[in-house]
Amino acid sequence: MRILTCCLLSVMLFACNQETGENYTLEGNLRGDIPEGTTAILRRITPQMQYEAVDTVQINEGSFLFKGTQVSPELHVVTLSGLRGGLMLVLEEGEIEVTAAVDSLNYAKIGGSPQNELLSQYREGRKSIDQRNASLSREFYTAQSQNDLVNMNALRDEANELQEDLREFNTSFVKEHPQAVISVSLLKEMLQNPKADLAQIQDLYQGLDESIKTTEDAQVLKTQIENGLRTAVGSKAPDFSAPTPEGNQLALSEAMGKITLVDFWAAWCRPCRAENPNIVGVYQKYKDKGLKILGVSLDRNAEDWKKAIADDGLEWQHVSNVRYFDEIARLYNVNAIPASFILDENGVIIAKNLRGPELEAKIAELLP
Structure with a gap:
């Protein structure tokens, strides 16, 4: 019964x-x-x-x-x-x-359901990596509280190795499970790495099951890969235009110099604001040698954007649609900031996402 x-x-x-x-x-x-x-x-x-x-x-x-x-x-x-x-x-x-x-x-x-079984399989497979990562975080916190620089450096090296293990695990999972929805998310995560291997990610995408490629998420990923390849080192930087703080339209092609830094940032982005003094120093040192900078803000509030320009002393040209991660960010495959692109006088991308001493060293090399 x-x-x-x-x-x-x-x-x-x-x-x-x-x-x-x-x-x-x-x-x-x-x-x-x-x-x-x-x-x-x-x-x-x-x-x-x-x-x-x-x-x-x-x-x-x-x-x-x-x-x-x-x-x-x-x-x-x-x-x-x-x-x-x-x-x-x-x-x-x-x-x-x-x-x-x-x-x-x-x-x-x-x-x-089939997709949740695959998701559970993925979680189970990376459990040991997550557990080790949590352990490393606890060990690093202890070393930091004791100002143990030797152990902190060793733990950083181990954390970098663990990230490589995770990257290899994710790559293998996508190859072995082309029918999994989570595979699309893993590829998008790989794409956010500034040093991502775009050709490899494209190959992995091509290997996905056709039923997965038709999903909206996979279609967005496809566009991101295409945009990433379009803005790879050696590619011609896509032109764009947006309003200046004064409300005038300014195109990238109108703002270029011998060397041009296209800097994606925002007033709300703490790492961006922390990097701004370094960019100001580089600009002051090399502007007379042909360095131009075009700041592209991803702010949502125009007053915050303008105030940050003044507060940080950013004397170069700026544009923004004041629409967060807008079409310009998508065109350049910018998913996180700060992000930057160095262009030569012909608009060809010659370096990406350099900060601190690396940025100054590269500009010094290009404008001796």
Whole structure:
């Protein structure tokens, strides 16, 4: 009788979903203390790495249930109101099951659908790397508190080796699992490395399953790869134009010198502001020898942008659409700032993302 009842319930659920057009259920079971009134929030991770709210449900006795329609598999995250952390999963057609402790959502067990099985396989495969990384962080913090420079340097070297291990693991996973949605995210992560091997990433993308290449996330990745190749060292820098602080349009082609530094930055970017004094020093030293700088701000507020220019003494030319990571950033495949490109007098990119002493050394080499 119990088996028959379960079968009838399954048929009823399927029929109900068919009538409403729903094709997925996401059921979660949580362990631990959950404050009364806590809600579970389902958010889509967009191809631009924004979090877009999809649905919110009440948690009852540690359980929650989302139902809806998903056309193609996409990365989503579930968060709990008032609690830290989140649970990444692939939302797709089927019955997805999640089991987790509220204080460690990142280590949830996810199953019930093909893409989430692949995601779980990836997480399990890199678990030892994550554990070692956490251990290194604790050791480095201890060494830093003791001002143990020798151990700090050794731990940095080990951390660099661990990053290489992770890069190799991710590369192997993408090669072996071309049908996985997570493989697209791994390629996008590789692309953010300033020293990324674009040719290798393009080859890995070409090897993805056709069903994955048609997703919106993969199409954005394809554009990013193309833009990355377009702005590789040795390529002609794409021209663009945007408003100056005074409101006039200025094109890159109109702002070039013997050597031109295109500097992507923003008033809200602390590393950018920390690097600005170095850029000011380089500019003052080499502007009379032919160095030009065009600052491209990714600010969202024009007043903040203009104030930062004045406060930091940035005397070169500036442009901004005041639209965060806008079309110019996408054209140059800029996913994080500071980012910069050094161009020769013909607009050919000869170096990228140099900072501090490396930037000055390169400019000194080009403008002796």
